[in-house]
Amino acid sequence: MPDDSLTAHAVVDEDGMVTEWSEGARRLLGYSSAEVVGRPAADLIDEEISAEALGRLPALPRWSGTARLRHQDGHRVEARMLAHHRQGEGGDSDWLVLSPLTGADVAVQDTEKLAAWSFYQASCCSMEAYDTNLRLRQANHYSERALDLTEAEMRGLRHAELVAHPEFDRVEQCMARVLETGEAQDVEVRVQVAGEIRKQAWALSLYPIRDEDGVTRGVGLSAHDMTEQYWAHKRLQLLNDAGVRIGSTLSVARTAQELADVAVPEFADFATVDLLPDVEHAEAVSPGGAMSGPTAEGSFLLRRVAQQSVLPGAAEAVLRPGDVDGYAANSPTAECLTTGRAVLHAEFGPDSADWAGGHPGREESVRAFNIHSVMAVPLTARGQTLGVAVFLRHQRPESFSEGDLLLAEEITARAAVCIDNARRYTRERETALALQTALLPQGLPAQPAVEAAFRYLPTDILAGVGGDWFDLIPLSGARVALVVGDVVGHGVQASAIMGRLRTAVRTLADIDLPPDELLTHLDDLVIRLSADTETDSASPSDWAAEMAAGLGATCLYAVYDPVTRVCTLASAGHPAPVLVSTAGTVDLLDVAPGPPLGLGGLPFETTEVTLPAGSLLALYTDGLVESREQDMTKGTERLRRALVDPTTSLDDLCETVLAAVAPEDAADDIALLIARTQALDPQHVATWELPADPAVVARARKLVTAQLDAWDVQEASFVTELVVSELVTNAIRHAEPPIELRLLKGRHLICEVSDASSTAPHLRRARTYDEGGRGLLLVAQLSRGWGTRHSGTGKTIWAELALDSPEFP
Known part of the structure; x- marks a missing residue:
């Protein structure tokens, strides 16, 4: 342990009383501990201290300086002092006063040798000294080990010559600036030197070495190894x-x-x-x-x-x-x-x-x-x-x-x-995409109303496959329904809900509901689905909670009649379709807007527009025209430009539209359905007004036979006569005039009987002794399909009969 007596130390409390006195203090002033402890410290000071100086002491953490003290024999002692203001755990404080002893009885080390030894033997950092020519004059042992060179081998060389590396050149340039400006610089160096298997990091401090007159005589370098930290x-x-x-x-x-x-x-x-x-x-x-x-x-x-x-x-x-x-x-x-x-x-x-x-x-x-x-x-x-x-x-x-x-x-x-x-x-x-693909149409059914093509692109973003869908549904009377829709959300759940809605649309379309009524029923279904989901939202299913927060969808439903060329549309919050006329103009159809499905309480309206044969109708979901980087207005304008030249095949046109319009950062699925309208040849449509007289049934059969002869489909005469006879007879017996008979010749033969009654017939099995009830059963057995559709003036009962000829009109 070091000799504690070489330092004079005393402790003075806040009241100025000496509480501790060391042997070093006795050697400094000659007083023993018994003579000083308990006395005022001011008695040991041989000078006046101002009240202002005493008042500043309590706020100081430390004080240092030279003080004049009074020796026991009465002479004055000039002492260098360092006083620490200490705070005790109990809130008390005191001063620890220290003074080094430099008397003749104290052994004094050779200062110059001590400094030299300290320089050479420093184990914490590499130290080097360079003259004004930036030639190395001294290096310690740490530097020798770091550079794998002895001081003798390095002496007289510049720093950049010690290691051939750009980092050493940079350090030498910094050393030159130290000589030029006289200001110290800090430099970080990363270099792999000899004997090391990995790169080392050093923190260098470059400082000017000055003589007693302040003249710069060289540059000192102190380098600390920061490799582990690096x-x-x-x-x-x-x-x-x-x-x-x-x-x-x-x-x-x-x-x-x-x-x-x-x-x-x-x-x-x-x-x-x-x-x-x-x-x-x-x-x-x-x-x-x-x-x-x-x-x-x-x-x-x-x-x-x-x-x-x-x-x-x-x-x-x-x-x-x-x-x-x-x-x-x-x-x-x-x-x-x-x-x-x-x-x-x-x-x-x-x-x-x-x-x-x-x-x-x-x-x-x-x-x-x-x-x-x-x-x-x-x-x-x-x-x-x-x-x-x-x-x-x-x-x-x-x-x-x-x-x-x-x-x-x-x-x-x-x-x-x-x-x-x-x-x-x-x-x-993959599961959602497989489900989505299975629920979407794999192809479009053959029908005489439109030529159509479609594309479906699932999104690749984190949210996954969405609930976009499309459909083309053949209806009675050679008509066709075009549908596009979009379910809120993504993943398997959105695909499943989409499948339920698409099935519901096909079911409602099968009973020939007008577009506005169909969307009203679909809206009720979405509301019920949302209510059922809310009831089950206590289950741990994450998607149930998500759907309960707001199940919704949009849908556009359009019905095109190739006989009248009238297209009837209704929208439930869905983007309006784009119409390309036969004259080449491209416009958004002005469809009456409706609320998205699932809100309830608001009506849907229909819009009717007459489309010449060859008109192009593009139905799509918002993923095609809207993204984070593109608003719907700009996307719709791009879609219109892409449809300017619709002369190519519809499949090629779909590819053109996707390439030109679909956003690169698509965050939603894309469903696209493009249809080119066709008109049924008026020569393949025959219509007759019939009186409500039972005798007219025979005349109706003759009219039909004559028309079939004119169309060269005599092979269908027998079945057609039976069907027409039953339908006209039912209309005369059970309905109200006016009664209309219409034949449509397309890929199949369609027989329609319209009347002013809103009551629909029902298929039933007649009992043994019943005189009626077998007509519709006969119609159902002879035809490919039959049904009833209602209109604002009554109803139409139709039956579709097979023809041998597969050609369209």
Whole structure:
């Protein structure tokens, strides 16, 4: 322990009384402890202290200076003093007063030698001294070890000549500025010097060396080794970089590649990511297991998903992404999967593994590229193993360390969660897309009203497949219904709701409801679905809670009649269709707007427009014309420009529209239905007004027979006469005039009988002795289909009969 008597120290309380007195204090002033303790400290001071100076003392944390003290024998003592203001735990405070002893009885070390020894033997930093020519004159032992040169070997050389590296040139330039300005500078240097296997980081302090007159005589250099802090910071940077770069998409392959890209070249020379076979489409497995388990020899089959190397083309790789290969039981990869823990082989060589299994070129690659250190880390997420990431070094001379393994585990753990999210998303999206595809039309039915083509594009964003749909529904009287709709939300739930709504639309269309009434019934259905979902929202289903928050949809329903060429439309919050006239003009149809489905309480209105044959009608969902980067107005204008030249085939036109209009960052599904209207030849339409007289039935049969002869379809006369006879008879007996008979010849023959009554007939089985009730049963048996549709003036009963001729009119 150092000699405490070489320092005079005393303790003075806040009242100015001496409470402690050391042996050094006795040697300084001659008073013993018994003579001083308990006396006022002011008695020991040989000068007057102003009241102002005393008043400042309580606020000072420390005081230093020279004081005149009174020795016991009466002479004055000039003493250098340092006083610390101390605060006790109980709130009391006092002053610790210190003064070094420099009397003749105190041993004094050789100051110059002490300074020299301190310079040379400093173990905390590298110290060097340069003259005004920036030639090294002195260097301590730390500097010798750092540069692997002795002072004698370095003396007389410039700093830039000690190591041939640009960083040393930069430091010398900073030293020149110190000589020029006389101001100290701080410099950070990162360089790999002789004897080191990795880059080192140094914090340099450059300062002018001045003589007693203040003249600059050289430059001093003090360098602190910050290598560990530097690499720790690099690891933190890498972790932060991994958090930003890994998981940018919901693609399994892309996420795996991002993991490999982050690792190389920051801390590995070659990195691979291998997943268990079909991991994107199958359930993951527990640690230590594979999709089908290890083989009988204990090896594992893995599929290469991603890899990265410091060498062009990943020259050391023996597999390519997509390849499946086996790994022997004692390989780092298999060991990692078997134990479920990361494996570090700091020293790895060709003899470190069994190369009998797997690719035959793997051992050759290890030898050829001198792979000497390996880490294998399992890709584990939510307690399940998805695969393994392997990191290798062959160009860096240093082996992987435990710190590198911890870093690899942290990065791989983050990547595993992202890969698992991508895997789950991929599986759910494929399920939703399969459901969506199954629920959407796979083709359009043949009908004489329009020529049509369609496209459906699911979105690729995080939200997944949406609830967009379209349909083309043949109706009675050669008419056709065109439908597009969009369900709020994404995923399997939106697809399922879309399927229910599409089925409901087809059911309502089958009973020939007008567009406004059909949307009213569809609106009621959506409201009931929302109410049912709210009732079940207490269940743990996340989508139920989401749907309960507001189930909604939009829909546009249009009916086109090729006989009258009238198109009747109604909208439930859906974008208006685009009409391209035969004259070439492109406009949005002015459809009466209606509320989205699910609001209730508001009516829907119909809009009627007459379309010449050859008119083009484009129905679409908002995903085509609206995105985060494009509002609907601009998107609609682009759609209009894309439809200016509709002369190409409708399939080609659909492709043109998608290429020109669909947003690149589409956040919603896109459904597009383009129809070119056709008109039924007036010569293939025959209409007769009939009186409400039973005798007219025979005349109706003759009219029909004559018309069929004119159309050259005599083979259908017998069946047609029976059907017309039954329908006209029913209208005369049970309905009200006026009665109208109409025949339409298309791919099939359509018989229609209209009357002014709103009552619809019902198909029933007549009992044995009933005189009636068999007419509609006969019609149903003889025709391809039959039904009733209502209008504002009554109803129409129709029946469709097969013709041998498949041609359209």
